[in-house]
Amino acid sequence: MGIYHRPGKLKDALAVLATTGARPVAGCTDVFAATEAQDLRGDVLDVTAIEGLRGIFETASGWRIGAATTWRDIVHARLPRAFDMLQQAACEVGGAQVQNAGTVAGNICNASPAADGMPPLLTLDAQVELVSERGERVVDLAQFVTGPRETVLQSDELVSAVLIPSKSVHGHSRFLKLGARKHLVISIAMVAVRLAVEDGKITDAAICVGACGPVAKRASALETALIGTSAEGADQLVSPAHLKDVLAPISDVRGDAAYREAAALxxxxxxxxxxxEQVP
Incomplete structure (x- = not known):
């Protein structure tokens, strides 16, 4: 069994990473579930005590979600309507215990194809802020997760925040998830939609599908097709052709590929x- 580190300063946490290669953890809702031993092997770096790493704040350039922000924090935050889909997803990330412990950054770093946070964050054009003793870099979330359980995070880096640009914080939004039951379930398919409407026409569209491929993906063809169209009856314009570049589902115990494609549509x-229906 390794050493448990719980620093209060970011610089101390980065020093631990650089010298020990410790595993960063927060709520551990995914880490423990994937651990087959009685304890976590190797050094562990608990990031939940680091100053400034928890909370969601408006900034000059948009919104900043600290890496240790929990899903329960998201549920109770006062946010613009564009964030409705993220708050709806937060309500479906496991049960109350998981929502109280699990973090936004942990959800994306776990990189599950069925991660509930991915579609709404991608629909908000989220970026991931990464820090190490070497410096800081910002990566688009769409490039951060590269495959199932795979990210571009380096061994000496921490996710410090998820960033939402101001340009994406407008319009109304919705998150929908299909599972074998209402709660405490892994998604068969899920979607996040954000639309802005002016004078009866759709002026901006962001749509993402998750759990139907190795990574959640934006439906760019559908977004392009919707912009400029009348808002009335726009849902009936959606066709399988709009999602053909987004869907690459597998068949498993939760549903076969054909069912997932039909469900996503x-x-x-x-x-x-x-x-x-929310648009005034």
């Missing part, structure tokens, strides 16, 4: 209709 249509 239906969820997108429903989410668009739900968003448009």
């Amino acid at each position: 239906e969820l997108v249509q429903r989410a668009i209709a739900d968003v448009l």
